[in-house]
Amino acid sequence: MIFLENVVKRYNTRGGERTVLDCISLxxxxxxxxxxxxxNGAGKSTLIRLVSGxxxxxxxxxxxxxxxxxxLAFSSAFQGSLTGLDNLRFICRVYGVTTEDxxxxxxxxSELGSYLYxxxxxxxxxxxARLAFAISMAVEFDCxxxxxxxxxxxxxxxxxxxVELFEKRVDRAMIIVxxxxxxxxxxxxxxxxxxxxxxxxxxxxxxxxxxxxxxPV
Amino acid sequence: MQKTNGIPLSHSFSIQRRVIGALLMREILTxxxxxxxxxxxxxxxxxIFTIGVTALWSVVKSMHNYHFPITAFAVTGYSSVxxxxxxxxxxxxxxxxxxxxxxxxxxxxIDVYFSRILLEITxxxxxxxxxxxxxxxxxxxxxxxxxxxxxGGWIMLAWFGASLALAVGTLSERxxxxxxxxxxxSYLLFPLSGAAFMVxxxxxxxQKIILLLPMVHGLELMREGFFGTxxxxxxxxxxxxxVVCLCLTFIGLAWTKEVVRNVGQE
Numbered sequence: 001m002i003f004l005e006n007v008v009k010r011y012n013t014r015g016g017e018r019t020v021l022d023c024i025s026l027x028x029x030x031x032x033x034x035x036x037x038x039x040n041g042a043g044k045s046t047l048i049r050l051v052s053g054x055x056x057x058x059x060x061x062x063x064x065x066x067x068x069x070x071x072l073a074f075s076s077a078f079q080g081s082l083t084g085l086d087n088l089r090f091i092c093r094v095y096g097v098t099t100e101d102x103x104x105x106x107x108x109x110s111e112l113g114s115y116l117y118x119x120x121x122x123x124x125x126x127x128x129a130r131l132a133f134a135i136s137m138a139v140e141f142d143c144x145x146x147x148x149x150x151x152x153x154x155x156x157x158x159x160x161x162x163v164e165l166f167e168k169r170v171d172r173a174m175i176i177v178x179x180x181x182x183x184x185x186x187x188x189x190x191x192x193x194x195x196x197x198x199x200x201x202x203x204x205x206x207x208x209x210x211x212x213x214x215x216p217v
Numbered sequence: 218m219q220k221t222n223g224i225p226l227s228h229s230f231s232i233q234r235r236v237i238g239a240l241l242m243r244e245i246l247t248x249x250x251x252x253x254x255x256x257x258x259x260x261x262x263x264x265i266f267t268i269g270v271t272a273l274w275s276v277v278k279s280m281h282n283y284h285f286p287i288t289a290f291a292v293t294g295y296s297s298v299x300x301x302x303x304x305x306x307x308x309x310x311x312x313x314x315x316x317x318x319x320x321x322x323x324x325x326x327i328d329v330y331f332s333r334i335l336l337e338i339t340x341x342x343x344x345x346x347x348x349x350x351x352x353x354x355x356x357x358x359x360x361x362x363x364x365x366x367x368x369g370g371w372i373m374l375a376w377f378g379a380s381l382a383l384a385v386g387t388l389s390e391r392x393x394x395x396x397x398x399x400x401x402x403s404y405l406l407f408p409l410s411g412a413a414f415m416v417x418x419x420x421x422x423x424q425k426i427i428l429l430l431p432m433v434h435g436l437e438l439m440r441e442g443f444f445g446t447x448x449x450x451x452x453x454x455x456x457x458x459x460v461v462c463l464c465l466t467f468i469g470l471a472w473t474k475e476v477v478r479n480v481g482q483e
Contacts, residue, residue, distance in 0.1 A: 049320075052320070052322055053322035054319055054320050054321070054322055056477065068322075070320045070321050070322065071320060078317055079243065079247075079315075079317065079318065081247050082243065082246060082247065086243070086246055089242070090239050090242070090243050090318075091321075093235060093236075093238060093239035093242065094235065094236055094239045094321055094323060094324060095321075095323075096232075096235055
């Protein structure tokens with residue numbers, strides 16, 4: 001389980017303190033697939049970073065009773081001046097898993113060929129996305145955090161991601177944030193809507209979409 | 218600062234060691250590259266300086282007929298400067314290029330700082346030991362009289378470098394000005410840090426002022442160990458230096474917490 005209790009996140013901006021998340025409580029169980037809908041700038045990525053532990057809440061508590069991935073945003077979380085292979089090594093070292101047995105799978109999935117041995121900054125955005133996704137799959141987690149999966153890549157890449165995430169890892173928990181109702185509908189069994197710092201949970205997916213449609217932009 | 222989430226301390230420690238190890242490998246790769254030529258600069262830079270100073274001094278000596286272990290003097294002086302100057306400039310603004318790595322829960326701001334400080338101190342230490350060995354072998358200098366004092370002085374200088382790097386580095390995340398000001402300040406500190414003189418050579422009034430600078434104490438201790446009390450009269454107060462380092466360490470750690478709170482704002 002993952003528990004969020006009364007989580008508040010504020011940032012200091014030039015215009016004074018801004019509350020991005022205002023007293024959010026949330027529970028995600030094993031195998032559960034939660035979708036979080038929100039407009040651009042609603043705080044979806046902030047929420048995902050807090051759940052992952054990359055950032056700490058201003059107040060409130062976050063408890064993780066299962067292993068949680070980093071936010072799979074498909075482009076960040078990597079180092080441009082290192083090669084793709086060195087990035088894989090880095091991730092494996094940080095998470096304490098062996099590298100050598102992962103190289104084959106990453107090579108195959110990313111389809112980068114010899115580019116795997118070039119610095120990541122020389123990659124196109126599609127190549128970067130393929131590498132990032134391939135490396136993300138090298139470490140196993142109980143819960144995957146997925147941030148805007150559909151932002152990059154072609155149809156073939158989407159199909160491959162779909163197989164890896166939603167077919168091979170169907171038993172895992174997932175938190176998917178997106179502004180696309182269609183994507184959430186296809187993959188989630190519960191939906192919450194994030195708007196103006198507040199999170200409203202719905203058991204019925206259609207009800208959530210109705211609420212989302214009425215949210216101020 | 219580390220949200221332990223009920224994880225036992227020994228486990229947290231092993232995670233931190235793993236992360237710092239991974240960051241170290243990453244830093245080594247990006248700094249020195251795969252072909253290892255870059256690594257040589259670690260030695261070449263202080264070596265050029267030391268050889269230059271020794272050459273200049275030899276000219277002066279032939280005129281005055283002094284007897285002074287100049288090579289050892291230059292090696293200790295310049296290495297001590299590298300210890301605090303390089304650590305600080307290497308930690309300054311080190312978060313931005315590593316921001317993407319902070320996406321991983323176990324990679325913390327403090328790990329980035331620790332790995333950079335550790336790498337820099339290790340590099341300077343290796344180059345110092347290598348140069349001392351080299352110059353001893355070719356007969357330009359002698360091995361230290363009191364190794365214990367040399368190591369003690371070196372450790373104090375390393376602590377000073379690390380704590381100053383933490384304090385200035387975290388401050389540099391708050392304002393762009395810090396790095397701009399640090400450059401002239403570090404140039405000013407170079408001649409004042411004792412790299413080119415012994416405190417004993419100064420008039421008593423100047424000694425008092427110069428001894429306010431903490432790195433002078435570590436260097437004096439190290440030189441006393443190198444040359445022995447017969448050759449030099451060293452002035453140092455290690456407890457004063459330790460207090461300054463302790464304060465800088467606390468300030469640095471407290472400000473690191475602030476940096477943690479403010480990362481990911483982009």
